[in-house]
Amino acid sequence: xxxxxxxxxxxxxxxxxxxxxxxxxxxxxxxxxxxxxxxxxxxxxxxxxxxxxxxxxxxxxxxxxxxxxxxxxxxxxxxxxxxxxxxxxxxxxxxxxxxxxxxxxxxxxxxxxxxxxxxxxxxxxxxxxxxxxxxxxxxxxxxxxxxxxxxxxxxxxxxxxxxxxxxxxxxxxxxxxxxxxxxxxxxxxxxxxxxxxxxxxxxxxxxxxxxxxxxxxxxxxxxxxxxxxxxxxxxxxxxxxxxxxxxxxxxxxxxxxxxxxxxxxxxxxxxxxxxxxxxxxxxxxxxxxxxxxxxxxxxxxxxxxxxxxxxxxxxxxxxxxxxxxxxxxxxxxxxxxxxxxxxxxxxxxxxxxxxxxx
Ligand code: GH3
Ligand code: MG
Ligand code: MG
Numbered sequence: 001x002x003x004x005x006x007x008x009x010x011x012x013x014x015x016x017x018x019x020x021x022x023x024x025x026x027x028x029x030x031x032x033x034x035x036x037x038x039x040x041x042x043x044x045x046x047x048x049x050x051x052x053x054x055x056x057x058x059x060x061x062x063x064x065x066x067x068x069x070x071x072x073x074x075x076x077x078x079x080x081x082x083x084x085x086x087x088x089x090x091x092x093x094x095x096x097x098x099x100x101x102x103x104x105x106x107x108x109x110x111x112x113x114x115x116x117x118x119x120x121x122x123x124x125x126x127x128x129x130x131x132x133x134x135x136x137x138x139x140x141x142x143x144x145x146x147x148x149x150x151x152x153x154x155x156x157x158x159x160x161x162x163x164x165x166x167x168x169x170x171x172x173x174x175x176x177x178x179x180x181x182x183x184x185x186x187x188x189x190x191x192x193x194x195x196x197x198x199x200x201x202x203x204x205x206x207x208x209x210x211x212x213x214x215x216x217x218x219x220x221x222x223x224x225x226x227x228x229x230x231x232x233x234x235x236x237x238x239x240x241x242x243x244x245x246x247x248x249x250x251x252x253x254x255x256x257x258x259x260x261x262x263x264x265x266x267x268x269x270x271x272x273x274x275x276x277x278x279x280x281x282x283x284x285x286x287x288x289x290x291x292x293x294x295x296x297x298x299x300x301x302x303x304x305x306x307x308x309x310x311x312x313x314x315x316x317x318x319x320x321x322x323x324x325x326x327x328x329x330x331x332x333x334x335x336x337x338x339x340x341x342x343x344x345x346x347x348x349x350x351x352x353x354x355x356x357x358x
Contacts, residue, residue, distance in 0.1 A: 014077075014079065015076070015077075015078060017079065018072070018075075018077060018078030018079030018080075018081075018082065019072070019073060019078045021078065021079055021082055022069060022072030022073060022078050022079075022081070022082040022085075023069075024176075025068075025069075025072075025082055025085070025086070025121075026065065026069045028117070028172055028173075028176065029064075029065040029068060029069075029089070030065045030066075031168075031172060032113070032117070032165075032169055032172070033060075033061040033062070033064065033065055033089075034061065034062065035164050035165040035168055035169060036061050036093075036096075036110065036113075036165060037057065037058060037061035037062065038161050038164055038165065039106045039109060039110060039161055039162045039164070039165040040057055040061070040096045040099075040100065040106060040110070041054075041057070041161055042103075042105075042106055042157050042158035042159070042160065042161025042162060043096070043099075043100030043101075043103040043106040043107070043158050043161075044057060044099070044100065045157050045158070045161070046100075046103060046153070046154075046155050046157055046158050047099075047100060047101055047103070049099070053099060057096065057099075060092055060096075064088075064092070068082075068085040068088070068089075071085065072085060083122065083126070086117075086118060086121060086122070086126075086130065087129060087130050087133050088133075089114060089130075090114050090118060090130035090131070090133050090134040090137075091133045091134060091136075091137045092137075093110045093111070093114045093134055093137075094133065094134035094135060094136070094137030094138035094141070095137050095138065095141050096110065097110055097111070097134075097138045098137070098138040098139075098141035098142045098145075098147050099141065099147070100158075101147055101148060101149060101150040101153075102138075102142075102147075102149040102150065102151045103150065103151070103153060103154050103158050104151050104152060104153075104154045105154040105158050105159045105162045106154070106158050106161065106162045107151075109162045109165055109166050110165075111134070113165055113166075113169045113170075114130070114134065115127060115130070115131060116169075116170065116173055117169075117173055118130040118131075120173055120176075120177060196208035198271075198272040200250055200253055200254060200272070201253055201254055201256075201257035201272050202257065203257050203260070203261075203270055203271050203272045203278070204269065204270075204271040204272070205271065205272060206271070206272065206273055206274055208271065209269065209270075209271025209272070209273065209279050209281070210271075210279075210328070210332070212269050212271070212281055213229060213279070213281055213328050213331070213332060214328045216281055216283050217321070217325075217327070217328040217331060219283075220283070220321050221321075225283070225284055226284060226285060226286035226287075226289075226320060226321065227281075227282065227283050227284065227285065227320070227321045228282040228285045228286065228287065228289070228290030228318060228319060228320040228321065229279060229280065229281055229282065229290075229318075229319055229321075229331060229332055229335045230279065230280040230282065230290065230293070230294050230297075230316050230317065230318050230335060230350075231273065231277065231278075231279055231316070231317045231332070231335040231336050231338070231339040232260075232277065232278040232279070232280065232294075232297065232314050232315070232316045232317075232339070233276060233277045233278075233314065233315055233316075233339055233343070234252070234253075234256065234276040234277075234312050234313070234314050235312065235313045235314060235315055235343075235347040235348055236347075237249065237252075237275075237276040237312070240252060240310060240312060244307065244310055247307075248306075248307040248308075248310055249276075251306055251307035251310075252306040252307055252310055252312055253272075253276060255304065255306035255307070256278065256301060256306070256312070256314070257270070257272070257278070259297065259300050259301055259304060260278060260280065260297065262300075263293070263296055263297050263300050264280065264293070264297075267283055267284070268280060268281065268282050268283070268285075268293075269281040269283075279332070279335075280293075280297070285320070286320055287318065287320035287352060290318045290319075290320055291318050291350060291352060294316040294318050294350035295350050297314070297316065297350075298313075298314055298316055298348070298349070298350050301313065301314045302314075302348065313347060313348035314348070315339055315342040315343050315347045315348065315349060315350075316339065316342060316349075316350040316351070317334075317335045317336060317337065317338030317339030317340070317341065317342055317350075317351060317353065318335060318338055318350060318351065318352050318353065319331060319332075319334035319335035319338060319352075319353040320352075320353075322334075334353040335353065337353060338351045338352055338353040339351075
Protein backbone atom coordinates (compact mmCIF):
# COMPACT_ATOMS: atom_id res chain seq x y z
CA UNK A 1 0.00 0.00 0.00
CA UNK A 2 1.26 3.48 -0.84
CA UNK A 3 0.94 6.22 1.72
CA UNK A 4 -1.07 9.23 0.60
CA UNK A 5 2.10 11.38 0.84
CA UNK A 6 3.83 9.03 -1.65
CA UNK A 7 0.80 9.14 -3.94
CA UNK A 8 0.77 12.93 -3.84
CA UNK A 9 4.50 13.07 -4.61
CA UNK A 10 4.04 10.65 -7.53
CA UNK A 11 1.10 12.65 -8.87
CA UNK A 12 3.10 15.89 -8.62
CA UNK A 13 5.97 14.25 -10.46
CA UNK A 14 3.70 13.00 -13.23
CA UNK A 15 2.08 16.46 -13.53
CA UNK A 16 5.59 17.90 -13.95
CA UNK A 17 6.51 15.24 -16.49
CA UNK A 18 3.24 15.82 -18.35
CA UNK A 19 3.91 19.56 -18.49
CA UNK A 20 7.40 18.96 -19.80
CA UNK A 21 5.93 16.66 -22.47
CA UNK A 22 3.37 19.31 -23.46
CA UNK A 23 6.16 21.93 -23.42
CA UNK A 24 8.21 19.83 -25.84
CA UNK A 25 5.23 19.62 -28.22
CA UNK A 26 4.59 23.39 -28.29
CA UNK A 27 7.21 24.70 -30.74
CA UNK A 28 6.99 21.75 -33.16
CA UNK A 29 3.20 22.27 -33.23
CA UNK A 30 3.54 26.02 -33.87
CA UNK A 31 6.04 25.42 -36.69
CA UNK A 32 4.29 22.31 -38.06
CA UNK A 33 0.89 23.98 -38.24
CA UNK A 34 2.35 27.15 -39.81
CA UNK A 35 3.78 24.94 -42.57
CA UNK A 36 0.44 23.09 -42.57
CA UNK A 37 -1.35 26.41 -43.18
CA UNK A 38 0.67 26.90 -46.37
CA UNK A 39 -0.03 23.31 -47.44
CA UNK A 40 -3.78 23.54 -46.78
CA UNK A 41 -3.82 27.05 -48.28
CA UNK A 42 -2.72 25.57 -51.63
CA UNK A 43 -5.71 23.20 -51.55
CA UNK A 44 -8.16 25.93 -50.53
CA UNK A 45 -6.83 28.20 -53.27
CA UNK A 46 -7.54 25.55 -55.88
CA UNK A 47 -11.06 25.09 -54.47
CA UNK A 48 -11.68 28.84 -54.50
CA UNK A 49 -12.65 28.55 -50.83
CA UNK A 50 -14.73 31.31 -49.25
CA UNK A 51 -13.15 33.85 -46.88
CA UNK A 52 -14.75 32.29 -43.79
CA UNK A 53 -13.17 28.92 -44.65
CA UNK A 54 -9.81 30.69 -44.92
CA UNK A 55 -10.44 32.41 -41.61
CA UNK A 56 -11.29 29.11 -39.89
CA UNK A 57 -8.19 27.49 -41.36
CA UNK A 58 -5.94 30.29 -40.13
CA UNK A 59 -7.59 30.21 -36.71
CA UNK A 60 -6.97 26.47 -36.51
CA UNK A 61 -3.38 26.50 -37.72
CA UNK A 62 -2.18 29.65 -35.99
CA UNK A 63 -4.40 29.79 -32.89
CA UNK A 64 -4.81 26.15 -31.91
CA UNK A 65 -1.16 25.53 -30.86
CA UNK A 66 -1.52 28.23 -28.17
CA UNK A 67 -4.89 26.93 -26.97
CA UNK A 68 -3.53 23.34 -26.91
CA UNK A 69 -0.55 24.43 -24.81
CA UNK A 70 -2.75 26.40 -22.43
CA UNK A 71 -5.15 23.45 -22.00
CA UNK A 72 -2.32 20.99 -21.27
CA UNK A 73 -0.55 23.30 -18.83
CA UNK A 74 -3.61 23.89 -16.67
CA UNK A 75 -4.86 20.30 -16.85
CA UNK A 76 -4.79 17.99 -13.80
CA UNK A 77 -3.33 15.36 -16.12
CA UNK A 78 -1.25 17.29 -18.69
CA UNK A 79 0.09 14.11 -20.31
CA UNK A 80 -3.38 12.78 -21.11
CA UNK A 81 -4.58 16.22 -22.24
CA UNK A 82 -1.58 16.51 -24.57
CA UNK A 83 -2.32 13.09 -26.07
CA UNK A 84 -5.86 14.36 -26.63
CA UNK A 85 -4.43 17.49 -28.29
CA UNK A 86 -2.31 15.33 -30.59
CA UNK A 87 -5.38 13.29 -31.52
CA UNK A 88 -7.18 16.56 -32.25
CA UNK A 89 -4.26 17.60 -34.54
CA UNK A 90 -5.01 14.52 -36.64
CA UNK A 91 -8.76 15.14 -36.47
CA UNK A 92 -8.33 18.71 -37.74
CA UNK A 93 -6.07 17.33 -40.47
CA UNK A 94 -8.90 15.01 -41.53
CA UNK A 95 -11.36 17.91 -41.63
CA UNK A 96 -9.08 20.02 -43.85
CA UNK A 97 -8.43 17.09 -46.18
CA UNK A 98 -12.21 16.86 -46.75
CA UNK A 99 -12.51 20.65 -47.14
CA UNK A 100 -9.78 20.49 -49.83
CA UNK A 101 -11.96 17.89 -51.60
CA UNK A 102 -9.23 15.30 -50.96
CA UNK A 103 -6.84 17.18 -53.28
CA UNK A 104 -4.16 14.51 -53.66
CA UNK A 105 -0.82 16.29 -53.04
CA UNK A 106 -1.67 18.26 -49.88
CA UNK A 107 -3.90 15.46 -48.53
CA UNK A 108 -1.26 12.74 -48.85
CA UNK A 109 1.39 14.98 -47.33
CA UNK A 110 -0.86 15.97 -44.41
CA UNK A 111 -1.65 12.29 -43.70
CA UNK A 112 2.04 11.35 -43.85
CA UNK A 113 3.33 14.19 -41.70
CA UNK A 114 0.59 13.83 -39.07
CA UNK A 115 1.20 10.06 -38.96
CA UNK A 116 4.98 10.46 -38.64
CA UNK A 117 4.90 12.58 -35.50
CA UNK A 118 2.14 10.45 -33.90
CA UNK A 119 4.23 7.30 -34.45
CA UNK A 120 7.29 9.04 -32.98
CA UNK A 121 5.44 10.33 -29.92
CA UNK A 122 3.03 7.51 -29.06
CA UNK A 123 3.95 4.33 -30.94
CA UNK A 124 1.76 2.12 -33.16
CA UNK A 125 -1.39 2.01 -30.98
CA UNK A 126 -1.52 5.79 -30.66
CA UNK A 127 -0.86 6.13 -34.39
CA UNK A 128 -3.81 3.81 -35.12
CA UNK A 129 -6.07 5.88 -32.81
CA UNK A 130 -5.07 9.13 -34.54
CA UNK A 131 -5.46 7.69 -38.04
CA UNK A 132 -8.89 6.44 -37.09
CA UNK A 133 -9.86 9.90 -35.79
CA UNK A 134 -8.55 11.45 -39.01
CA UNK A 135 -10.45 9.10 -41.35
CA UNK A 136 -13.62 9.47 -39.25
CA UNK A 137 -13.37 13.28 -39.35
CA UNK A 138 -12.75 13.38 -43.11
CA UNK A 139 -15.64 10.96 -43.79
CA UNK A 140 -18.05 12.82 -41.49
CA UNK A 141 -17.20 16.16 -43.13
CA UNK A 142 -17.60 14.72 -46.63
CA UNK A 143 -20.99 13.23 -45.78
CA UNK A 144 -22.21 16.25 -43.84
CA UNK A 145 -21.32 18.84 -46.49
CA UNK A 146 -21.74 16.49 -49.47
CA UNK A 147 -18.14 17.07 -50.52
CA UNK A 148 -17.23 15.51 -53.86
CA UNK A 149 -13.71 14.02 -53.78
CA UNK A 150 -11.54 15.53 -56.52
CA UNK A 151 -8.49 13.45 -55.74
CA UNK A 152 -6.69 13.78 -59.06
CA UNK A 153 -7.02 17.52 -59.45
CA UNK A 154 -3.83 18.62 -57.70
CA UNK A 155 -2.63 21.67 -59.56
CA UNK A 156 0.74 23.32 -59.45
CA UNK A 157 -0.31 25.68 -56.60
CA UNK A 158 -1.34 22.82 -54.30
CA UNK A 159 1.80 20.87 -55.11
CA UNK A 160 4.12 23.80 -54.53
CA UNK A 161 2.35 24.84 -51.33
CA UNK A 162 2.74 21.32 -49.93
CA UNK A 163 6.51 21.31 -50.54
CA UNK A 164 7.64 23.33 -47.47
CA UNK A 165 5.78 20.99 -45.09
CA UNK A 166 7.15 17.96 -46.93
CA UNK A 167 10.72 19.23 -46.71
CA UNK A 168 10.87 20.96 -43.33
CA UNK A 169 8.70 18.84 -41.05
CA UNK A 170 10.66 15.55 -41.41
CA UNK A 171 13.86 17.51 -40.72
CA UNK A 172 12.32 18.91 -37.52
CA UNK A 173 11.11 15.50 -36.35
CA UNK A 174 14.47 13.95 -37.28
CA UNK A 175 16.43 16.55 -35.31
CA UNK A 176 14.16 16.03 -32.30
CA UNK A 177 14.77 12.27 -32.49
CA UNK A 178 18.53 12.91 -32.77
CA UNK A 179 18.54 15.16 -29.70
CA UNK A 180 16.57 12.58 -27.73
CA UNK A 181 18.92 9.75 -28.76
CA UNK A 182 21.92 11.85 -27.74
CA UNK A 183 20.38 12.57 -24.35
CA UNK A 184 19.63 8.88 -23.82
CA UNK A 185 23.26 7.98 -24.66
CA UNK A 186 24.52 10.62 -22.21
CA UNK A 187 22.18 9.38 -19.46
CA UNK A 188 23.29 5.79 -20.10
CA UNK A 189 26.91 6.85 -19.63
CA UNK A 190 26.04 8.65 -16.38
CA UNK A 191 24.07 5.64 -15.13
CA UNK A 192 26.96 3.28 -15.94
CA UNK A 193 29.38 5.53 -14.01
CA UNK A 194 26.96 5.77 -11.06
CA UNK A 195 26.36 2.03 -10.92
CA UNK A 196 30.09 1.32 -10.68
CA UNK A 197 30.90 3.99 -8.08
CA UNK A 198 30.59 3.67 -4.31
CA UNK A 199 28.35 6.49 -3.09
CA UNK A 200 30.25 7.20 0.16
CA UNK A 201 33.88 7.17 -0.97
CA UNK A 202 33.45 7.79 -4.74
CA UNK A 203 35.84 4.86 -5.31
CA UNK A 204 34.95 2.01 -7.69
CA UNK A 205 32.52 -0.29 -5.86
CA UNK A 206 32.89 -4.02 -5.12
CA UNK A 207 31.67 -5.16 -8.55
CA UNK A 208 33.64 -2.58 -10.54
CA UNK A 209 36.84 -3.28 -8.61
CA UNK A 210 36.55 -7.06 -9.02
CA UNK A 211 35.92 -6.59 -12.75
CA UNK A 212 39.14 -4.57 -12.95
CA UNK A 213 40.97 -7.38 -11.10
CA UNK A 214 39.60 -9.91 -13.62
CA UNK A 215 40.73 -7.79 -16.57
CA UNK A 216 44.18 -7.30 -15.04
CA UNK A 217 44.47 -11.04 -14.25
CA UNK A 218 43.95 -11.83 -17.96
CA UNK A 219 46.23 -9.02 -19.16
CA UNK A 220 49.10 -9.88 -16.78
CA UNK A 221 48.87 -13.54 -17.77
CA UNK A 222 48.83 -12.65 -21.49
CA UNK A 223 51.64 -10.10 -21.38
CA UNK A 224 53.66 -11.69 -18.57
CA UNK A 225 54.03 -8.52 -16.48
CA UNK A 226 53.97 -8.66 -12.65
CA UNK A 227 50.83 -7.55 -10.82
CA UNK A 228 49.62 -7.46 -7.21
CA UNK A 229 46.54 -6.85 -5.10
CA UNK A 230 46.25 -5.45 -1.59
CA UNK A 231 43.34 -6.01 0.79
CA UNK A 232 43.10 -3.34 3.46
CA UNK A 233 40.87 -3.46 6.55
CA UNK A 234 40.63 -0.71 9.16
CA UNK A 235 41.48 -1.84 12.68
CA UNK A 236 38.83 -1.81 15.42
CA UNK A 237 36.58 0.28 13.25
CA UNK A 238 33.51 -0.76 15.19
CA UNK A 239 35.00 0.99 18.22
CA UNK A 240 35.44 4.19 16.15
CA UNK A 241 31.75 4.13 15.26
CA UNK A 242 30.85 3.38 18.87
CA UNK A 243 33.03 6.17 20.25
CA UNK A 244 32.62 8.95 17.67
CA UNK A 245 29.35 8.01 15.97
CA UNK A 246 28.57 6.68 12.49
CA UNK A 247 28.83 10.06 10.70
CA UNK A 248 32.42 10.37 11.97
CA UNK A 249 32.99 6.74 10.88
CA UNK A 250 31.75 7.68 7.39
CA UNK A 251 34.12 10.66 7.39
CA UNK A 252 37.02 8.34 8.25
CA UNK A 253 36.08 6.06 5.35
CA UNK A 254 36.04 9.03 2.97
CA UNK A 255 39.38 10.20 4.36
CA UNK A 256 41.00 6.78 3.92
CA UNK A 257 39.73 6.72 0.32
CA UNK A 258 41.41 10.09 -0.19
CA UNK A 259 44.68 8.78 1.29
CA UNK A 260 44.52 5.84 -1.14
CA UNK A 261 43.90 8.12 -4.11
CA UNK A 262 46.83 10.35 -3.14
CA UNK A 263 49.25 7.54 -2.30
CA UNK A 264 48.79 5.59 -5.52
CA UNK A 265 50.05 5.96 -9.06
CA UNK A 266 47.65 6.74 -11.88
CA UNK A 267 47.33 3.19 -13.16
CA UNK A 268 46.84 1.69 -9.66
CA UNK A 269 43.19 1.17 -8.77
CA UNK A 270 41.75 1.42 -5.28
CA UNK A 271 38.19 0.23 -4.66
CA UNK A 272 35.76 -0.09 -1.76
CA UNK A 273 35.46 -3.83 -1.25
CA UNK A 274 32.72 -3.41 1.36
CA UNK A 275 32.25 -1.96 4.85
CA UNK A 276 35.64 -0.75 6.09
CA UNK A 277 37.55 -2.95 3.66
CA UNK A 278 39.34 -1.64 0.59
CA UNK A 279 41.07 -3.42 -2.29
CA UNK A 280 43.98 -2.00 -4.29
CA UNK A 281 45.01 -3.32 -7.68
CA UNK A 282 48.66 -2.67 -8.55
CA UNK A 283 49.37 -3.48 -12.21
CA UNK A 284 53.10 -3.81 -12.88
CA UNK A 285 54.05 -4.23 -9.20
CA UNK A 286 55.88 -7.37 -8.03
CA UNK A 287 55.77 -8.65 -4.43
CA UNK A 288 58.49 -6.29 -3.15
CA UNK A 289 56.98 -3.22 -4.82
CA UNK A 290 53.49 -4.14 -3.56
CA UNK A 291 54.79 -4.51 -0.02
CA UNK A 292 56.53 -1.12 -0.23
CA UNK A 293 53.31 0.53 -1.46
CA UNK A 294 51.30 -1.23 1.26
CA UNK A 295 53.73 0.03 3.91
CA UNK A 296 53.51 3.58 2.49
CA UNK A 297 49.69 3.48 2.64
CA UNK A 298 49.72 2.01 6.15
CA UNK A 299 51.98 4.81 7.43
CA UNK A 300 49.95 7.56 5.76
CA UNK A 301 46.77 6.25 7.41
CA UNK A 302 48.49 5.88 10.78
CA UNK A 303 49.77 9.47 10.67
CA UNK A 304 46.58 11.10 9.42
CA UNK A 305 43.68 12.39 11.52
CA UNK A 306 40.17 12.18 10.20
CA UNK A 307 36.89 13.90 11.10
CA UNK A 308 38.70 16.35 13.37
CA UNK A 309 41.00 14.23 15.49
CA UNK A 310 39.98 10.63 14.89
CA UNK A 311 42.99 8.33 14.45
CA UNK A 312 42.81 4.95 12.79
CA UNK A 313 45.20 2.20 11.71
CA UNK A 314 44.91 -0.36 8.96
CA UNK A 315 46.00 -3.94 8.39
CA UNK A 316 46.98 -4.85 4.84
CA UNK A 317 47.43 -8.17 3.05
CA UNK A 318 49.52 -8.29 -0.16
CA UNK A 319 49.46 -10.94 -2.87
CA UNK A 320 51.56 -10.73 -6.03
CA UNK A 321 50.08 -12.70 -8.93
CA UNK A 322 51.51 -16.25 -9.05
CA UNK A 323 51.36 -18.85 -11.83
CA UNK A 324 49.48 -21.08 -9.35
CA UNK A 325 46.54 -18.64 -9.13
CA UNK A 326 43.88 -20.56 -11.05
CA UNK A 327 41.48 -17.61 -11.30
CA UNK A 328 41.15 -13.97 -10.12
CA UNK A 329 39.16 -15.09 -7.06
CA UNK A 330 42.09 -17.26 -5.87
CA UNK A 331 44.42 -14.26 -6.21
CA UNK A 332 42.18 -11.99 -4.11
CA UNK A 333 41.63 -14.79 -1.58
CA UNK A 334 45.41 -14.97 -0.99
CA UNK A 335 45.51 -11.23 -0.27
CA UNK A 336 42.59 -11.76 2.13
CA UNK A 337 44.47 -14.56 3.92
CA UNK A 338 47.49 -12.29 4.28
CA UNK A 339 45.21 -9.60 5.72
CA UNK A 340 43.94 -11.92 8.40
CA UNK A 341 47.49 -12.93 9.23
CA UNK A 342 48.28 -9.22 9.68
CA UNK A 343 45.25 -8.92 11.99
CA UNK A 344 46.29 -11.99 13.96
CA UNK A 345 49.86 -10.70 14.26
CA UNK A 346 48.63 -7.59 16.10
CA UNK A 347 47.10 -5.27 13.41
CA UNK A 348 48.53 -2.01 11.98
CA UNK A 349 50.89 -3.90 9.67
CA UNK A 350 51.25 -5.08 6.05
CA UNK A 351 51.99 -8.74 5.32
CA UNK A 352 52.67 -10.85 2.26
CA UNK A 353 50.66 -13.95 1.46
CA UNK A 354 52.30 -17.06 2.99
CA UNK A 355 52.73 -18.75 -0.41
CA UNK A 356 55.07 -16.01 -1.46
CA UNK A 357 57.11 -15.79 1.73
CA UNK A 358 57.41 -19.58 2.03
P1 GH3 B 1 38.97 -5.54 13.10
O1 GH3 B 1 40.16 -4.81 13.58
O2 GH3 B 1 38.98 -6.96 13.47
O3 GH3 B 1 38.74 -5.34 11.65
O4 GH3 B 1 37.72 -4.91 13.87
P2 GH3 B 1 36.59 -4.04 13.27
O5 GH3 B 1 35.83 -3.43 14.42
O6 GH3 B 1 37.12 -3.10 12.28
O7 GH3 B 1 35.76 -5.12 12.50
P3 GH3 B 1 34.25 -5.45 12.45
O8 GH3 B 1 34.04 -6.26 11.21
O9 GH3 B 1 33.77 -6.08 13.76
O10 GH3 B 1 33.51 -4.08 12.30
C1 GH3 B 1 33.46 -3.39 11.12
C2 GH3 B 1 32.63 -2.18 11.38
O11 GH3 B 1 32.57 -1.35 10.24
C3 GH3 B 1 31.20 -2.53 11.74
C4 GH3 B 1 30.36 -1.66 10.86
O12 GH3 B 1 29.36 -1.02 11.58
C5 GH3 B 1 31.35 -0.65 10.32
N1 GH3 B 1 30.98 -0.19 8.99
C6 GH3 B 1 30.82 -0.89 7.86
N2 GH3 B 1 30.45 -0.08 6.85
C7 GH3 B 1 30.37 1.18 7.36
C8 GH3 B 1 30.01 2.45 6.81
O13 GH3 B 1 29.70 2.60 5.62
N3 GH3 B 1 30.02 3.52 7.65
C9 GH3 B 1 30.35 3.39 8.96
N4 GH3 B 1 30.35 4.48 9.72
N5 GH3 B 1 30.68 2.21 9.50
C10 GH3 B 1 30.69 1.11 8.73
MG1 MG C 1 38.07 -3.78 10.54
MG1 MG D 1 36.17 -5.75 8.04
